[in-house]
Amino acid sequence: MxxxxxxxxxxxxxxxxxxxxxxxxxxxxxxxxxxxxxxxxxxxxxxxxxxxxxxxxxxxxxxxxxxxxxERRSDALNCIDQVEVDQIRAALERYDALSAYFDAVPCPPLIGDMRKAVNHAWLTFQYGRYGMLTRALPKLLRDAQAADAAYGDDDQGREAAHLLGQVYQISSSVLRKLGECELAWLAADRAMAVSQRAGDHLLAGIATTRVANALLAMGRSRPALELNVRIANRLAPGGSNDESPERLSVYGLLLLQGAMAAARTGDSATVDDLLDGAQEAANRLGGDHNHYWTCFGPTNLKLHRAAAAVEMGDGGRAVETHLSIEMPAFNALLPERRAHHMLDLARGYAQIGDVTSAGEMLLKGARLAPSEIRCRPIAHEVMSDILRRTRGTPASPIAELAEQMGVGI
CATH class of the missing domain: 1.10.260.40 (lambda repressor-like DNA-binding domains)
Structure with a gap:
């Protein structure tokens, strides 16, 4: 053949x-x-x-x-290759809605089937299985685009737009984690546009965080901060806006992402203000929830406090914040969130010169969600720093993880 x-x-x-x-x-x-x-x-x-x-x-x-x-690679070791990037790019470059203006889409996917596929994709992302997700994304994008193009302006059409907006968000999040920032921005921008057609302000609010995160990854901290804060103010609970758990979650996450952008600029006063606002929303929400896939609540807020401290170079404060987290609540979070926090802690320990603890955090994160550590460029930077500053031969678990990550000793 x-x-x-x-x-x-x-x-x-x-x-x-x-x-x-x-x-x-x-x-x-x-x-x-x-x-x-x-x-x-x-x-x-x-x-x-x-x-x-x-x-x-x-x-x-x-x-x-x-x-x-x-290729039949273990998902634990698989990140993303150029073939998969090209497949996702090709899917993002499709314009099914424009084509449907001239010709009806033949045999569009059923909404019920799309709903199940999108929910599965969210779980795949939140469990940190990025290799599996990147292989599934091209077809999922094409199916969601076809459904959005095929259905009209009725309830089914709005749900199709809602599902496509979610797929764009999933795509943006995993692409950003894997270092494909330009594509992540494109997918997030598409998500915002589709969310408006879906008629869901909260979906558009979450899409805003994806755009801002992509901007932040490209070094554009100030626009990311301003975007998060502007949309958070529009969606804030109270007045004509309801105070539903969903709104509190989306509003709180916008503030958290704004705080991360402010931390990147070194604006500690704005960081504290935004984190305090998110704390109030988390207190009103009363517990950690996954409304609109935000994982927002008091525990995730502490994770962001630690992450913001790391961004501002205060590793000691990040470690102190970690020690204040209740472990049962932390262990109840989804693997991606916990592994991401372990990566932040590894950076924090490295900042205070404790490379042994930094390595232990990477190992813990790799056990929770292997791709979160093995596949992310920032994790590779931390591992390189650990190896460079380790006296003598690194411990065998660290050496093994470094080899799996493709980081030279």
Whole structure:
């Protein structure tokens, strides 16, 4: 199979799926003549977006379609490769809604199926399984875009827009963690636009935090701070706004993300003001919850206090804040949140010169959510610092983790 031209491979797999050229063409939205020319090699097949659509229809890995063996890597060790980045970029570059203006989308995904897929994607992210998520995202993006394009301006249409907005947010969050900041910004910007069509101010509020986080990752701290605070003020509970747990959670997270941006600028007074505002919202909420996938509450607020201290170079304060956290509440948080906090603590310990404790935090984080430590560029920086400052040979667990991360000793 590897030596066959790509058109012949398409014909082979189409035959294996017992699909006629006409049926295949209809599902792809192309003419039978187009399919015939592709399979005979008269026409080139070199667009990523079309390759992935064909792979979806034929229900096979895109690597098989292009004549390569699909990689079977453990998700614990898998981060993201250029093929996956290109697949996600191709999915983000689609404009199904514009195409649907001219032609109806054939066989759009069912809303119920999309809802289940999006919920699964959120759990995959919040459990820190980034390799699994990045492999699933291209198809999920295409399906969500197709559903959004297919359904009208009724309740189903608004839910389709809501689901697409969520998929864009998931994409933005995982891309930012893996260092693909420009794509993370693009996905977050799309999320904000779609959220407005979904008619959900709180969804738009959470999308705001994704945009701001992408800006922060690109070094644009001041715009990130201003954006978070401006939308938080508009969504603040009270007055004409309700005081629902969902609103308190979204409002609180906007303040927390604003505090992180302010910490990056070194503005300690603004950091304290925003954290105090978030503390009030957390107290009114009364416990940690995952409304709108925020994981917002008193415990997550302490995690952000520690993270803000690290951003301002005060590792000692970050460690003190950690020691004040109630462990049962901390252990009840989702793995991504806990592992992220371990990474922040590792940075804090490194700031105060305790590289042994810093290494222990990385190890704890890797046990909670391996990809959060092994795949994030900031974790690689911390590990490099630990290895550089360790006298003699590092402990075997640290050396093993460094090897898994691809960080040289």
């Amino acid at each position: 590897d030596e066959l031209p790509i058109g012949r491979r398409v014909a082979y797999w189409r035959g294996r799926r017992k699909m006629s050229q006409q049926v295949f063409a209809d599902r792809l939205g192309k003419s039978k003549s187009w399919v015939d020319k592709i399979e005979r090699g008269v026409r080139r097949l070199d667009k990523f977006s079309v390759l992935y659509e064909i792979a979806d229809i034929l229900e096979l890995d895109v690597q098989l379609l292009v004549g390569k063996d699909p």
